[in-house]
Amino acid sequence: MAVPYIVIKQQGPPGSRWEGEKVKFARLVSNRTVNTYELQEKISKMSTMSPADVAGVLTAVSDLIPLELADGNIVKLDGIGTFRVVASSGVLEDITRISGADFNNVRLNYLPDKKLRQTLKNLRYKRK
Numbered sequence: 001m002a003v004p005y006i007v008i009k010q011q012g013p014p015g016s017r018w019e020g021e022k023v024k025f026a027r028l029v030s031n032r033t034v035n036t037y038e039l040q041e042k043i044s045k046m047s048t049m050s051p052a053d054v055a056g057v058l059t060a061v062s063d064l065i066p067l068e069l070a071d072g073n074i075v076k077l078d079g080i081g082t083f084r085v086v087a088s089s090g091v092l093e094d095i096t097r098i099s100g101a102d103f104n105n106v107r108l109n110y111l112p113d114k115k116l117r118q119t120l121k122n123l124r125y126k127r128k
Contacts, residue, residue, distance in 0.1 A: 004029050004128035029128055069108070081112040 005026045012018025040054040049057070065083060068075050075083045087106040092098065112120070 002124040002126040004031060005125055006128050026125075028125075077113070079113050079115050081110055081116060084109045 005028050007024050008027050009022050009024055012021045012023045036055075036058060040051045040058065043049065043054045044051045047054075061077075065075050069083065069085050072085075077083075085106065086109045087103040089098075089102045089104065092102065
């Protein structure tokens, strides 16, 4: 198994010694998207659960993650990673009247699990 890449030509980065020149870069590309149904089938074959059981677990996890995040919790899935809500605010003139409108740039932060990061360090690549 290897991650495919292609070679592209584009302008060199501004401020670099290649600025204004056509240079080559490697760009990772995906083979395809693996959907939930395919994962259910694969997990079912690797375990004693039926595809329906796996679907139930995946649905429950996808339902619970937003609820836990909405409660201000960090969600850690061993082997997958950690999810947390992050946001910033502007200057607060009156801290007694803070509302959701005071928060901006609200986003989901994901940090891959150590095991997954190690997998990424050991990836192999092939030209497509």
